[in-house]
Amino acid sequence: MKAPEKFRKVFGSITHLKDEISWTTGLSNMVEFVTWSPQSILGIKKKQFVNQIIDWALHDDMQGKELIEIQNEIGNKLNHIMSETEQLDRYAKQTTGICNAREALRRLKYFSEDYVNKEFDIFLNLCSDNYLNKFYEQYTPVIADSCWSTHGNSGVFAYSTELKAMQMDNLAYNHQANLLVANELKLNGSKNADQILKYCLMYEALVDKGFINKDAKYVLLFIGGSSLKHDKQTLIEHELAYCRRKPEKYQHLLRSELLDVVNHIEIASMTWAEFIEFNDNYLRDNMVCQVEEKLIKGFNQSLQSKSFMHA
Known part of the structure; x- marks a missing residue:
């Protein structure tokens, strides 16, 4: 089919x-837009996001570490990047890069x-x-x-x-x-x-x-x-x-x-x-x-x- x-x-x-x-249906269309455009939530394209996680996980610094350690370090890297890209000025022109939920909403709602x-x-x-x-x-x-x-x-x-x-x-x-x-x-x-x-x-x-x-x-x-x-x-x-x-x-x-x-x-x-x-x-x-x-x-x-x- x-x-x-x-x-x-x-x-x-x-x-x-x-x-x-x-x-x-307009509400489901909004959900449809978000699901087909993960960049609107992640801040970057899904492929870019996945590749970034893979790059971090395969970095030399991660060799020999347990899975939980790798997860924690990658989580910390993500949190750091998201804190740096978040804009507290409603109309700040920075609208790219991995972001948290608040920043994703700002970019969508105003831009x-x-x-x-x-x-x-x-x-x-x-x-x-x-x-x-x-x-x-x-x-x-x-x-x-x-x-x-x-x-x-x-x-x-x-x-x-x-x-x-x-x-x-x-x-x-x-x-x-x-x-x-x-x-x-x-x-x-x-x-x-x-x-x-x-x-x-x-x-x-x-x-x-x-x-x-x-x-x-x-x-x-x-x-x-x-x-x-x-x-x-x-x-x-x-x-x-x-x-x-x-x-x-x-x-x-x-x-x-x-x-x-x-x-x-x-x-x-x-x-x-x-x-x-x-x-x-x-x-x-x-x-x-x-x-x-x-x-x-x-x-x-x-x-x-x-x-x-x-x-």
């Missing part, structure tokens, strides 16, 4: 983007883009349809009182769609409005050199596999430290020129069929400061229940605490 089949058998799957995912992605998944899944309507109305017409389903980059999504060519951050889908919005989150970094084309490839695959309608409207929204500096045509031209420099590597992004999606996609961007401002205005202008108010205020507070907001 292959990995996708194993995952679907244990954790379930979706057959269409209109399928709703429980917000609690990790993957961590922000998972927080955003849970936030968007819990937001009301009214919030999502008003949020995306900034960029495209949305049918009033329509319903949304949202999907993070999880095993459920990856193994249901079996998309292998790219990794997305978050999708918001409105079946009634026949609208797909891809949310690409950045901290202070810029978009990848081939990112729009890859999102076009994802749209093409979702249509081919029956997860969305062929004529679904498509918006790619970048949220980051700064807005995009060019219009869609310029951005696409830059990406095509980049891929043409390595045609063998990027032939899947240079197919003529993909140009139909390129012409179809709409590109938008906003900053995190603008996102927070939208949330504040939404709370001021709408009658919201206490739960949604806490949700939005809490996410704003989390965003405002991130290192990229204090750069």
Whole structure:
């Protein structure tokens, strides 16, 4: 049994983007991220960590010592390194090296883009349809009182769609409005050199596999430290020129069929400061229940605490 089949058998799957995912899946997605990224806990890659332990154990100083002595000495070395890498300044830029649990949490909570992605998944899944309507109305017409389903980059999504060519951050889908919005989150970094084309490839695959309608409207929204500096045509031209420099590597992004999606996609961007401002205005202008108010205020507070907001 292959990995996708194993995952679907244990954790379930979706057959269409209109399928709703429980917000609690966002918590399992966070665990999934940690288990597949042990560097986020250890401070270095697992292979590096194992090799370091082996190097210490085989060092000349360890020759002739009992197992318990070797374990104690290695434990002392680890404790020493972890005490040296721990930062007590929340925004200290030191974010590498073997670390203890507190330091691992600091690096994730304030510096990790993957961590922000998972927080955003849970936030968007819990937001009301009214919030999502008003949020995306900034960029495209949305049918009033329509319903949304949202999907993070999880095993459920990856193994249901079996998309292998790219990794997305978050999708918001409105079946009634026949609208797909891809949310690409950045901290202070810029978009990848081939990112729009890859999102076009994802749209093409979702249509081919029956997860969305062929004529679904498509918006790619970048949220980051700064807005995009060019219009869609310029951005696409830059990406095509980049891929043409390595045609063998990027032939899947240079197919003529993909140009139909390129012409179809709409590109938008906003900053995190603008996102927070939208949330504040939404709370001021709408009658919201206490739960949604806490949700939005809490996410704003989390965003405002991130290192990229204090750069």
